[in-house]
Amino acid sequence: MLVDKERTEAYVPEHRYPLPLRSAMPEVWALWQRAKTLEWDPQTDIPWEELRPERYSAEQRLAAQMYWSRRTWGEYGAISESPALLLRFSLERRLPDLQFFFTMRTMEEGRHAEASWLMAERLGRYFPQPQNPPTAGAVGTHGVRRMAFDPETSLEGIFASLVCAAEEILIDVFKATVHKATNPAVRRLMELILRDEVRHIAFGWQCLDAWAPSFTPETVRNIEVAVTTMIEQVEFRGYRNLWLAIEGGSATPAEIEADRISCEAGLGGSTPEDEMAIFPEFLTKIRKRMAPYGVNLPLFDHPRLGKV
Numbered sequence: 157m158l159v160d161k162e163r164t165e166a167y168v169p170e171h172r173y174p175l176p177l178r179s180a181m182p183e184v185w186a187l188w189q190r191a192k193t194l195e196w197d198p199q200t201d202i203p204w205e206e207l208r209p210e211r212y213s214a215e216q217r218l219a220a221q222m223y224w225s226r227r228t229w230g231e232y233g234a235i236s237e238s239p240a241l242l243l244r245f246s247l248e249r250r251l252p253d254l255q256f257f258f259t260m261r262t263m264e265e266g267r268h269a270e271a272s273w274l275m276a277e278r279l280g281r282y283f284p285q286p287q288n289p290p291t292a293g294a295v296g297t298h299g300v301r302r303m304a305f306d307p308e309t310s311l312e313g314i315f316a317s318l319v320c321a322a323e324e325i326l327i328d329v330f331k332a333t334v335h336k337a338t339n340p341a342v343r344r345l346m347e348l349i350l351r352d353e354v355r356h357i358a359f360g361w362q363c364l365d366a367w368a369p370s371f372t373p374e375t376v377r378n379i380e381v382a383v384t385t386m387i388e389q390v391e392f393r394g395y396r397n398l399w400l401a402i403e404g405g406s407a408t409p410a411e412i413e414a415d416r417i418s419c420e421a422g423l424g425g426s427t428p429e430d431e432m433a434i435f436p437e438f439l440t441k442i443r444k445r446m447a448p449y450g451v452n453l454p455l456f457d458h459p460r461l462g463k464v
């Protein structure tokens with residue numbers, strides 16, 4: 157319990173007035189306008205009748221159930237990260253454009269979580285947790301999300317790691333593999349998620365570009381640390397794809413193979429060959445994209461990807 161004095165010190169008043177609402181970031185405002193017109197409903201906008209899971213082998217169904225369950229956990233995590241960031245925008249008195257857009261972003265992450273969960277369920281089973289609970293260290297939590305509440309991590313660092321890097325690799329993999337999803341229901345779901353995520357990424361980069369002229373050396377360092385943490389502690393621990401996990405941890409072989417088997421069945425996911433091609437390109441891209449900010453990302457050593 158906080159005593160009264162501590163409570164007073166911990167309290168940061170929210171200054172709301174004056175409240176100018178005219179857009180100050182027209183590109184972000186345009187994303188908000190666009191998001192409002194692109195509604196879809198996971199219950200009704202996926203051709204579920206074309207999923208027909210009985211056409212697949214038990215092994216393929218299990219892999220796809222695992223893949224879509226893992227996607228659900230990730231999307232569900234994003235539902236809580238969004239309001240955490242909204243609070244930061246308010247407390248730091250950022251422009252209203254950001255807050256408008258992020259209310260929609262929160263809703264969209266909810267939609268992705270529901271859609272991914274429905275996909276796992278309709279493939280036969282949603283797994284509410286990893287096979288061996290200790291794997292939860294890699295897939296159940298997302299250390300970087302906690303940064304949203306950490307005053308030591310600047311908003312710029314959170315944006316660079318969580319909005320730009322983490323969502324960027326996700327959509328790079330989706331873009332590069334959506335054509336492999338031969339199942340019409342899976343393909344449609346991937347296209348709809350992709351359509352939303354493209355806006356999320358655009359938002360992240362637009363904000364960083366707009367703020368870049370005021371970056372201090374400390375901001376730049378903060379971005380470098382946050383993005384490096386995202387790559388090493390989240391991606392390389394298998395948060396998105398267990399095949400990338402440097403240490404296998406307690407993941408079962410079925411979990412590690414799930415993305416590949418599901419992908420090869422046309423039910424979503426990626427193969428190790430896809431990751432070997434996409435991941436290094438993604439790093440080259442964000443390195444180049446962040447270089448004008450003065451951000452210098454290190455080379456990463458990965459046992460399967462090599463020096464990337």
Ligand SMILES: [Fe+2]
Pocket residue numbers: 231234264265268353
């Ligand atoms: Fe999402």
Ligand SMILES: [Fe+2]
Pocket residue numbers: 234265323352353356
């Ligand atoms: Fe997103």
